[in-house]
Amino acid sequence: MKSTGLLFVAMLATACTKGEKQPADTTRGASAANLRTVSGTKIAFPHAGPPGEWQMPAGDYSSSRYSELASITPANAASLHVSWAFSTGVLRGHEGQPLVINNTMYIVTPYPNVSYAIDLAQPGQPLKWKFRPENSQQAIGKACCDVVNRGAAYADGKIFYNLLDGHTVAVDAATGRQLWRTKMGDLVKGETITMAPIVVKGKVIVGSSGGEMGVRGWIAALDVATGKEVWRAYNIGPDRDVKVGPKFKTFYAHDRGKDLGANTWPGDTWKTGGGAVWGWLSYDPDLNLIYHGTSNPGPWNQDQRLGDNKWTAAILARDADTGEMVWAVQTSPHDLWDYDAVNENILVDLPIKGKTRKVLVHFDRNGFEYTIDRATGEIILAEPFVPMNWSDGIDLSTGRPKGKPEKMPSEGKHVKDICPSLEGGKNQQPAAFSPQTGLFYVPTVNLCMDFESRRVTYIAGTPFIGANAPEKGGPGGYRGEFMAWDATTGTKVWGIKEPYPVWSGALVTAGGVVFYGTLDGWFKAADARTGKVLWQFKVGSGVVGNPVTYTGPDGKQYVAIYAGIGGDMGLLIAGDVAANLPYDVRQRGTTLPDLSRWTSWGGYLFVFSL
Amino acid sequence: MRIGVLLHSVAVVFAAHALSACSDSGAQGAAAGKQVRAAGYSDGGDSLRLLTHDENLPAGFPLTGQPLVLRNPHEGDKAAMTVGAQLFIAYNCIDCHGADGAGAVGPSFQDGRWHFGGTAGAVFESIYQGRPDGMPSWGGRISNDQIWMLTTYVRSLAKSDISTENFTGETVERTGH
Numbered sequence: 001m002k003s004t005g006l007l008f009v010a011m012l013a014t015a016c017t018k019g020e021k022q023p024a025d026t027t028r029g030a031s032a033a034n035l036r037t038v039s040g041t042k043i044a045f046p047h048a049g050p051p052g053e054w055q056m057p058a059g060d061y062s063s064s065r066y067s068e069l070a071s072i073t074p075a076n077a078a079s080l081h082v083s084w085a086f087s088t089g090v091l092r093g094h095e096g097q098p099l100v101i102n103n104t105m106y107i108v109t110p111y112p113n114v115s116y117a118i119d120l121a122q123p124g125q126p127l128k129w130k131f132r133p134e135n136s137q138q139a140i141g142k143a144c145c146d147v148v149n150r151g152a153a154y155a156d157g158k159i160f161y162n163l164l165d166g167h168t169v170a171v172d173a174a175t176g177r178q179l180w181r182t183k184m185g186d187l188v189k190g191e192t193i194t195m196a197p198i199v200v201k202g203k204v205i206v207g208s209s210g211g212e213m214g215v216r217g218w219i220a221a222l223d224v225a226t227g228k229e230v231w232r233a234y235n236i237g238p239d240r241d242v243k244v245g246p247k248f249k250t251f252y253a254h255d256r257g258k259d260l261g262a263n264t265w266p267g268d269t270w271k272t273g274g275g276a277v278w279g280w281l282s283y284d285p286d287l288n289l290i291y292h293g294t295s296n297p298g299p300w301n302q303d304q305r306l307g308d309n310k311w312t313a314a315i316l317a318r319d320a321d322t323g324e325m326v327w328a329v330q331t332s333p334h335d336l337w338d339y340d341a342v343n344e345n346i347l348v349d350l351p352i353k354g355k356t357r358k359v360l361v362h363f364d365r366n367g368f369e370y371t372i373d374r375a376t377g378e379i380i381l382a383e384p385f386v387p388m389n390w391s392d393g394i395d396l397s398t399g400r401p402k403g404k405p406e407k408m409p410s411e412g413k414h415v416k417d418i419c420p421s422l423e424g425g426k427n428q429q430p431a432a433f434s435p436q437t438g439l440f441y442v443p444t445v446n447l448c449m450d451f452e453s454r455r456v457t458y459i460a461g462t463p464f465i466g467a468n469a470p471e472k473g474g475p476g477g478y479r480g481e482f483m484a485w486d487a488t489t490g491t492k493v494w495g496i497k498e499p500y501p502v503w504s505g506a507l508v509t510a511g512g513v514v515f516y517g518t519l520d521g522w523f524k525a526a527d528a529r530t531g532k533v534l535w536q537f538k539v540g541s542g543v544v545g546n547p548v549t550y551t552g553p554d555g556k557q558y559v560a561i562y563a564g565i566g567g568d569m570g571l572l573i574a575g576d577v578a579a580n581l582p583y584d585v586r587q588r589g590t591t592l593p594d595l596s597r598w599t600s601w602g603g604y605l606f607v608f609s610l
Numbered sequence: 611m612r613i614g615v616l617l618h619s620v621a622v623v624f625a626a627h628a629l630s631a632c633s634d635s636g637a638q639g640a641a642a643g644k645q646v647r648a649a650g651y652s653d654g655g656d657s658l659r660l661l662t663h664d665e666n667l668p669a670g671f672p673l674t675g676q677p678l679v680l681r682n683p684h685e686g687d688k689a690a691m692t693v694g695a696q697l698f699i700a701y702n703c704i705d706c707h708g709a710d711g712a713g714a715v716g717p718s719f720q721d722g723r724w725h726f727g728g729t730a731g732a733v734f735e736s737i738y739q740g741r742p743d744g745m746p747s748w749g750g751r752i753s754n755d756q757i758w759m760l761t762t763y764v765r766s767l768a769k770s771d772i773s774t775e776n777f778t779g780e781t782v783e784r785t786g787h
């Protein structure tokens with residue numbers, strides 16, 4: 001604890017940014033007793049399968065990461081302990097989460113994307129099978145931000161997941177036998193796949209990564225039985241390719257018009273314009289809409305792509321049967337700061353101004369939380385949830401942000417102190433929602449950056465970035481905060497400040513406990529109402545994965561989490577947390593100079609119980 | 611095991627050598643059909659000659675020909691280093707290997723340690739033929755002379771040993787993606 005205090009002091013010195021808007025914070029002066037909850041809320045679509053299983057990446061189509069399991073409570077969480085652990089055999093960033101179906105746990109490793117079926121019904125948890133896919137080694141150098149995989153989907157006795165080299169595979173859940181393998185992306189163009197698919201009405205929905213490599217982003221549907229492509233929609237280009245047609249009835253007038261996915265780019269620059277789909281998918285069965293975000297436009301250097309650059313950095317709603325676009329909200333039109341919009345879209349029903357609204361809640365990289373009508377794409381509210389200084393807010397009459405010219409970089413205009421940094425106020429680490437409290441549990445990042453643009457040439461399969469953007473701690477002397485958030489008003493209810501960006505996802509349970517991990521290797525349980533930390537355990541390597549909970553064959557509630565630092569934080573920012581590469585020793589980064597005192601690369605699954 | 615390693619290495623060398631026998635159609639724009647001699651790298655008239663790596667050969671391995679040795683025509687040349695630094699940005703090397711080669715997606719060049727060898731010839735080969743963890747093959751896409759200038763620059767980045775981390779030393783600015 002002493003050294004943590006010293007760390008905080010050290011970080012205060014680096015917090016040099018002024019003029020940022022602080023999110024509304026109702027915790028100041030509030031005691032635990034009067035902390036707010038929101039009643040009358042509902043998760044739009046329920047947990048998939050029995051409450052004791054975890055069948056989808058986020059537990060349900062709504063992306064709530066909420067579980068009905070209630071054995072672990074604030075009263076007993078202090079007696080949590082390690083039940084068992086499993087080495088994945090792979091170092092590098094362990095993003096994503098396991099699935100638990102029929103007393104079997106399924107996990108997918110970072111590259112080479114080996115999958116394991118772990119028999120939970122046997123003492124010592126032996127493997128049922130281990131599947132090693134064919135997966136090109138070339139993919140390692142085409143992945144911008146470590147060789148992560150965000151997990152598998154399950155349906156009809158099959159496990160579906162993506163390989164870094166651009167393939168999607170289906171594996172027999174009982175035997176581990178490969179059923180089909182479909183090439184979806186082209187490594188030569190820098191296309192990789194890292195996202196977790198979902199299965200909707202007999203189709204596996206997958207999307208591409210590679211927004212830093214000048215790809216042309218897409219989302220596609222494959223037939224569950226055969227692996228054949230049913231539809232593919234690009235996110236940039238003419239209407240036919242992006243599937244804008246008669247069904248497209250988006251809310252804001254400036255988003256309507258012919259071929260905006262091509263016309264909002266100079267010349268043919270849309271062909272290498274990014275707009276990948278590497279984040280999380282949600283699905284509304286009533287509206288039959290799939291919700292997904294799109295990545296930053298490429299290159300980062302804005303001078304090479306003047307215009308709105310549709311449909312990059314946008315939230316898109318598409319018909320699940322055909323891929324046709326139904327509405328679009330471009331959270332960062334003509335993005336200047338690498339603010340991808342790929343973060344999860346959580347589908348809930350919330351009471352807002354006396355009415356129950358069917359909404360989608362999205363915590364964007366650009367630092368704003370959006371509460372959006374999920375049928376129409378109308379932004380109901382948008383408020384900053386982290387220190388943010390690039391904008392004067394979102395104009396709700398147009399849906400567009402009011403950007404500050406002094407924070408807009410261009411070639412020859414070197415801008416200092418932009419908050420949040422390119423990591424965003426929140427990145428891929430998914431938030432959770434509890435209908436008990438009506439609150440969202442949000443892992444956030446408090447970093448700022450300087451930004452210098454430079455001209456870049458498109459060379460297929462190499463980074464198409466054109467910028468240097470060193471990052472630093474944000475204002476306030478902390479670099480991350482795990483917070484509870486009220487999306488009916490856009491206000492923070494409580495927060496746990498962390499010395500490092502919170503890069504793990506969240507899990508919240510009917511027991512009233514919320515779980516998350518930290519980059520310095522702690523796995524924590526907190527009271528969902530008050531934010532009081534109830535228990536923590538040092539898992540050794542930084543946590544960038546997402547907790548899940550399930551009921552074991554013995555009837556007990558278990559909580560599982562990966563330990564294995566990586567992704568942007570472990571590979572690019574920290575620079576020095578690897579020890580298995582004697583030919584690659586890196587100096588510490590100024591952003592997180594002390595992180596490697598606390599953690600190194602790892603590859604473990606930890607399972608806890610009372 | 612030893613044999614396996616040896617065979618792999620020879621196969622790679624053959625492939626690279628076959629490529630290098632083609633005309634240099636890089637950024638310097640050689641006229642079509644004109645055979646441009648790769649500076650110091652290959653003998654365009656003899657595509658079957660082995661480029662041997664002595665360190666991979668068991669003692670007593672019979673050598674079948676005169677080994678070719680790669681020599682950097684710009685070794686230590688400051689002007690070539692300057693051009694190499696510009697090429698390092700122009701060909702997007704910077705976004706994988708980091709500003710000043712501090713390491714990002716690809717390995718660091720500042721640590722003086724080399725995955726595939728740090729001699730000028732080995733670095734040239736890494737750029738020319740690519741490496742399996744995602745390093746693209748640049749042979750035939752840019753001129754051999756530019757590869758030598760990149761080699762000169764990359765090899766100049768190595769600093770003092772940083773193998774011990776005492777948490778008081780230097781830090782570098784890093785960009786995430």
